[in-house]
Amino acid sequence: MSTLYIGLMSGTSLDGVDGVLADCAGPRPRVIAHAESPLPAPLRAELLALNTSGHDELHRAWLAGNALMRLYADVAMRLLADTGTEAAAVRAIGAHGQTVRHRPGQFDGTGYTIQLAQPALLAELTGLTVVADFRSRDVAAGGQGAPLAPFFHHAVFGRDDAAVGVLNLGGIANLTVLRPGGGQIGFDCGPANALMDGWCARHTGQPFDREGAWAAGGQVHAGLLAALLAEPYFALPPPKSTGRDLFHPAWLQARLDAWPGLDPRDVQATLAELTARGCADAVRLHGRDVAEVIVCGGGAFNAHLMRRLGALLAPVAVVASAERGIPPQQVEAAAFAWLACQCVEGRKLALTSTTGARGARVLGAVYPA
CATH class of the missing domain: 3.30.420.40 (ATPase, nucleotide binding domain)
Known part of the structure; x- marks a missing residue:
């Protein structure tokens, strides 16, 4: 079974998308290649605006997520092309998405964290298995949902x-x-x-x-x-x-x-x-x-x-x-390649000392190719 994973990350700086191709064999993952792409100015402005309440934000958030996944897909395909790697050789993509709200434990005792992503679309665009939504399970288990790195x-x-x-x-x-x-x-x-x-x-x-x-x-x-x-x-x-x-x-x-x-x-x-x-x-x-x-x-x-x-x-x-x-600039993307590997392999992470969750959980949702 392949040990190659792609990690894709766009962080709270909103400066762009970083991607890595990593080999997660053994205890110490190895980055093989890195690619990046800046966020187009209109998408950056929309993602920033979606950090606060606004008009028709559900509609806007979905479309922004679609646009972000197209950018993610471009970075993933460039990693494959640059390294001559066949898509079939990659086990999965770990896609973080873009955090626009983070309110764990608030309002109803559980709260929420929102990372805009359309992993189904990313799977369609790349033909690869996608692991996404890494933080929600931790929040559901009483954790902060962060940091996971x-x-x-x-x-x-x-x-x-x-x-x-x-x-x-x-x-x-x-x-x-x-x-x-x-x-x-x-x-x-x-x-x-x-x-x-x-x-x-x-x-x-x-x-x-x-x-x-x-x-x-x-x-x-x-x-x-x-x-x-x-x-x-x-x-x-x-x-x-x-x-x-x-x-x-x-x-x-x-x-x-x-x-x-x-x-x-x-x-x-x-x-x-x-x-x-x-x-x-x-x-x-x-x-x-x-x-x-x-x-x-x-x-x-x-x-x-x-x-x-x-x-x-x-x-x-x-x-x-x-x-x-x-x-x-590669560390966070590599982290989500590694986290995708842990999810696909069904490994629980002991979260209590970092996020405060009630116990070890498998993080992420899998969208098969």
């Missing part, structure tokens, strides 16, 4: 001789702490790129602050930083998860109102410091024994943010995941 992090970054932190800096930051012998915890720290990217686009017209250069030229505003860090989410104990449902432009504006007329560059510097402080505080509270922190996701390319993390966490080493075998 810690299980994969253990497979690729875990060490027998020391504890390791893995910090994923996408739209939202999440931390995994891996300890020798298999112990792990994982949770969302708070915002990473979501607020910074939105502020940068609003004031510079650029989709993100390349290498953090704009923020590096500003001054952190102590009062604004304190107001941002006063958000109660930061003080919650894990397991916990968050998203754009909480950390959105209106949340930021409500705190900016106390300081009208701030230089936009200083706000950007303060948002970068918010991300760095939120992550560093999480490591100090829950991973004080880690020997190093491995950073993945788009934030790993933000040189200013990486410098601030290094300064705040010293003497603990802060390294990009490329130094440990997987480039930062």
